[in-house]
Amino acid sequence: xxxxxxxxxxxxxxxxxxxxxxxxxxxxxxxxxxxxxxxxxxxxxxxxxxxxxxxxxxxxxxxxxxxxxxxxxxxxxxxxxxxxxxxxxxxxxxxxxxxxxxxxxxxxxxxxxx
Amino acid sequence: xxxxxxxxxxxxxxxxxxxxxxxxxxxxxxxxxxxxxxxxxxxxxxxxxxxxxxxxxxxxxxxxxxxxxxxxxxxxxxxxxxxxxxxxxxxxxxxxxxxxxxxxxxxxxxxxx
Numbered sequence: 001x002x003x004x005x006x007x008x009x010x011x012x013x014x015x016x017x018x019x020x021x022x023x024x025x026x027x028x029x030x031x032x033x034x035x036x037x038x039x040x041x042x043x044x045x046x047x048x049x050x051x052x053x054x055x056x057x058x059x060x061x062x063x064x065x066x067x068x069x070x071x072x073x074x075x076x077x078x079x080x081x082x083x084x085x086x087x088x089x090x091x092x093x094x095x096x097x098x099x100x101x102x103x104x105x106x107x108x109x110x111x112x113x114x
Numbered sequence: 115x116x117x118x119x120x121x122x123x124x125x126x127x128x129x130x131x132x133x134x135x136x137x138x139x140x141x142x143x144x145x146x147x148x149x150x151x152x153x154x155x156x157x158x159x160x161x162x163x164x165x166x167x168x169x170x171x172x173x174x175x176x177x178x179x180x181x182x183x184x185x186x187x188x189x190x191x192x193x194x195x196x197x198x199x200x201x202x203x204x205x206x207x208x209x210x211x212x213x214x215x216x217x218x219x220x221x222x223x224x225x226x227x
């Protein structure tokens with residue numbers, strides 16, 4: 001069965017500092033991996049995705065993530081955080097079978113200090 | 115394109131009342147999903163539908179029913195609401211062949227008193 005772990009429930013960074021949010025997954029084959037962002041009071045929006053190929057993927061809003069098969073990780077990074085990045089971030093592992101169901105992590109809440 | 119739309123945005127029910135949450139997508143996706151989101155518990159899948167006319171239970175289906183009315187619409191019904199169903203409900207859609215990349219609606223905030 002597939003699973004996703006986001007070890008950090010809450011992270012606080014200063015505006016302009018770099019950010020790394022951790023994600024570990026468990027999946028039998030090559031995974032489909034996603035990061036979503038949820039701003040307060042809104043639905044989830046796709047930030048970036050990994051299907052295959054280059055292990056460093058670029059997303060919207062200046063985010064990137066690196067797939068490391070040996071560590072079963074898909075960590076999200078941003079070199080310089082903006083106050084508007086404060087949100088909840090979800091990592092997910094998907095599938096192209098079984099109706100495309102995804103398994104989501106419990107989320108990491110990012111607070112940005114001025 | 116509107117993407118995924120949900121109605122209503124907010125709802126307050128008394129215990130025992132019933133209601134239907136509506137969801138529609140205009141992306142021609144085959145798969146649709148209903149999730150609930152509670153503080154500290156992430157997203158939990160209630161029901162999903164792989165195609166028009168099919169539905170399947172997710173992690174937390176008790177107390178809910180669904181209808182995949184057509185390819186666009188997927189509704190969630192609470193027959194007899196309970197305080198434990200106070201939550202934020204999200205509908206999503208995807209194409210399975212794209213690895214389950216999901217598009218979410220804005221959510222319905224439901225309070226059961």
